[in-house]
Amino acid sequence: MDRKAPDAARRSERSRRAIFEAALSLVGEVGYQRLTVEGIAARAGVGKQTIYRWWPSKADVLLDAFTADADVEGYAAGLPDSGDLAADLKAVLRATVDEFRDPAFQAPYRALAAAGAADEQLSARFVERLLEPGMRAYVERLRAAQEAGEIAAWVDPRIAAEMVLSPFSQRWLMRTGELTYSFTDSLVDTALAGFRPRPS
Amino acid sequence: MDRKAPDAARRSERSRRAIFEAALSLVGEVGYQRLTVEGIAARAGVGKQTIYRWWPSKADVLLDAFTADADVEGYAAGLPDSGDLAADLKAVLRATVDEFRDPAFQAPYRALAAAGAADEQLSARFVERLLEPGMRAYVERLRAAQEAGEIAAWVDPRIAAEMVLSPFSQRWLMRTGELTYSFTDSLVDTALAGFRPRPS
Amino acid sequence: MDRKAPDAARRSERSRRAIFEAALSLVGEVGYQRLTVEGIAARAGVGKQTIYRWWPSKADVLLDAFTADADVEGYAAGLPDSGDLAADLKAVLRATVDEFRDPAFQAPYRALAAAGAADEQLSARFVERLLEPGMRAYVERLRAAQEAGEIAAWVDPRIAAEMVLSPFSQRWLMRTGELTYSFTDSLVDTALAGFRPRPS
Amino acid sequence: MDRKAPDAARRSERSRRAIFEAALSLVGEVGYQRLTVEGIAARAGVGKQTIYRWWPSKADVLLDAFTADADVEGYAAGLPDSGDLAADLKAVLRATVDEFRDPAFQAPYRALAAAGAADEQLSARFVERLLEPGMRAYVERLRAAQEAGEIAAWVDPRIAAEMVLSPFSQRWLMRTGELTYSFTDSLVDTALAGFRPRPS
DNA sequence: GCTTAAGCGAGACGGTACGTCCGGTCTTAGA
DNA sequence: TCTAAGACCGGACGTACCGTCTCGCTTAAGC
Numbered sequence A, B, C, D: 001m002d003r004k005a006p007d008a009a010r011r012s013e014r015s016r017r018a019i020f021e022a023a024l025s026l027v028g029e030v031g032y033q034r035l036t037v038e039g040i041a042a043r044a045g046v047g048k049q050t051i052y053r054w055w056p057s058k059a060d061v062l063l064d065a066f067t068a069d070a071d072v073e074g075y076a077a078g079l080p081d082s083g084d085l086a087a088d089l090k091a092v093l094r095a096t097v098d099e100f101r102d103p104a105f106q107a108p109y110r111a112l113a114a115a116g117a118a119d120e121q122l123s124a125r126f127v128e129r130l131l132e133p134g135m136r137a138y139v140e141r142l143r144a145a146q147e148a149g150e151i152a153a154w155v156d157p158r159i160a161a162e163m164v165l166s167p168f169s170q171r172w173l174m175r176t177g178e179l180t181y182s183f184t185d186s187l188v189d190t191a192l193a194g195f196r197p198r199p200s
Numbered sequence E: 001g002c003t004t005a006a007g008c009g010a011g012a013c014g015g016t017a018c019g020t021c022c023g024g025t026c027t028t029a030g031a
Numbered sequence F: 001t002c003t004a005a006g007a008c009c010g011g012a013c014g015t016a017c018c019g020t021c022t023c024g025c026t027t028a029a030g031c
Helices: A013-030 A037-044 A048-054 A058-070 A085-101 A103-118 A120-147 A157-174 A181-195 B013-030 B037-044 B048-054 B058-070 B085-101 B103-118 B120-147 B157-174 B181-195 C013-030 C037-044 C048-054 C058-070 C085-101 C103-118 C120-147 C157-174 C181-195 D013-030 D037-044 D048-054 D058-070 D085-101 D103-118 D120-147 D157-174 D181-195
Strands: none
Touching: A013 A037, A013 A048, A013 A058, A013 A103, A037 A048, A037 A058, A058 A103, A058 A120, A085 A103, A085 A120, A085 A157, A085 A181, A103 A120, A103 B103, A103 B157, A120 A157, A120 B157, A157 A181, A157 B103, A157 B120, A157 B157, A157 B181, A181 B157, A181 B181, B013 B037, B013 B048, B013 B058, B013 B103, B037 B048, B037 B058, B058 B103, B058 B120, B085 B103, B085 B120, B085 B157, B085 B181, B103 B120, B103 B157, B120 B157, B157 B181, C013 C037, C013 C048, C013 C058, C013 C103, C037 C048, C037 C058, C058 C103, C058 C120, C085 C103, C085 C120, C085 C157, C085 C181, C103 C120, C103 C157, C103 D103, C103 D157, C120 C157, C120 D157, C157 C181, C157 D103, C157 D120, C157 D157, C157 D181, C181 D157, C181 D181, D013 D037, D013 D048, D013 D058, D013 D103, D037 D048, D037 D058, D058 D103, D058 D120, D085 D103, D085 D120, D085 D157, D085 D181, D103 D120, D120 D157, D157 D181
């Protein structure tokens, strides 16, 4: 029930891209707090109204900008399955450590996470588009391992996935600890040790 | 490094308390984004300068307000130790679930977490004063269990604590899942299953 | 030299008028010292920025407000010339006495005079737009009288005009004496007595 | 009916002088608008309350500071009387031109005049202490000249004095013209020409 | 000479207004 | 009709001073 739905067919692709680039570069330069719609419009060479016409807030611009860049990257293909669960998880997590250390990736992602933590509406979109697909890939890899007998039947793959991923996310988001390969390796080892099927 | 340090001995305790109460009630009513220094000052019956004299930002006001209220509450005493680790962890986590559902607690805490996620300076204080003491209590309870032989020697209590706590924190902060007793119970059971000493 | 010149073509005439009316009514109610840009904006139903966009200070708002009202009124037409110089000057000065006793006229005019006395930049505009046109009208009427032989050739009309007008202005501005018809009549009589061509 | 009259006997002469010096130097450096009580107190090394205890406003401080310096200077002795009225007036006015060109004199005097123009209460004190004594000296010199037969009996010395002095004051205060010796000489010549007793 | 009450330097306090920044809406001209 | 541009109303920012107040300290007067 918006005032009037703009005609998407007539939308300027050039402006859309310019807005994304401006938003991503600005969030890296000045941070999310000082990222402004006016600033984005000015750098993109675009009128403010062109932003407000298509997005309700700077957070939504950033979310689209970020996913437009990154949506191919994703976990669409799922996690690798070499048959060795521990090795696969460690490899993926080490890659993730690298990714989260890249400032160009970190700045907008952190901004979105922080904005999502504060805004329930936004967090729904953030989770759906960024967090959930990743988590699902882990859950499915764990389920596959379970079917292959690598993991005990009583283990809930969702809980297991969260036990591996959340300590990483938390350390990164709240800066409660360092993000090292040894940390992620330990996470995998400690978790999998408990999930192995028991003789008993 | 500051322009000039105000004289803390002359500080008005009345104003300090009024500011805390105003900040906590306002953040609950209007949320963090619309929480303003002006609004706090107005509700507290205080000049804006009295806030700016003692705190650099609304986030710092809120952090002090929250910890002034809560700093006795804390984990200073450590987690209970009944000898039954699983029962103790479940009880504490269930209490935490209740706490995080209380709007009066949740609003300022979430605001601080979100602000900390975006601001490195702030997150250092947030972690030190709120997150780390809680985490340490878990780590110590786990270490005690390890010494009592309930947990295998190879387990790193810090990693173990994060595997129990972070999934909870992450679900709450990012709203990636429900916070139920059954969730926290599952976390404890799944984690501890893997940590038990093995016969082998 | 300004940061960026606003586009005068897009200016809101409605806002401009509302600002003038607010400024003039407020200066009458609370005086110049307590006249504030915020107060003007509030009464005019206008954002503060709309004032700062077009005027550098409250004094400039008032100057424009006053002259917008009064610029037709003025001495554009010159002083009356009935052939009887003394009568003409007395009539005009008596009218001026009445005018300067009207609070609606006096409040903004006095405010501008006081602000101009303190601020060289402002006084240049104040003199050019308000004082000088009036003075010029007197100078020209005196010159006409000189050509008509009513005034001696050696008299400098500018000096003569100041000798008639300045005592009046000074009494009013500094409150050094009463503004009565008999005072202005005396001024005219005393001055003209000396300017008459002598038989000698 | 003040709250409580402070005990003038215990007043600190050192502070009083320091305040005067600070006020006069500051008004010269930053102008009257940006002259602040806090600034005066800081430069004088004095508490703000020490100023508010003895003066109701910065204008009153300045008025006292200025007259404390200048009250000997004054016209207490009256104008010189050499027997040649024109010469005496020209000499005094030329000296006054010099004085009003001295920045150390001009800054506080202009500030007081401007503040007095805006504030009726203050202008009463300003006129009484600074303007009126000067004017009275002129009136008396003119009366003496009248008694000596230099000026016609019908001339009102007060009007005559204002016709000589006010054009000067007005030019200076409102910056409506230059302050030159030739201007003041012309004023004297033009005025006195009219006041001479006539044969008729 | 000792007490005590005032003035004093200092500066925190509740306020008001400043001039700036930006949010989100609206208007205009151009493509 | 969408766009670039930007004026508009509104409201919060962080700062500067206002005039009041309270704190110890110094200091002169009166006991």
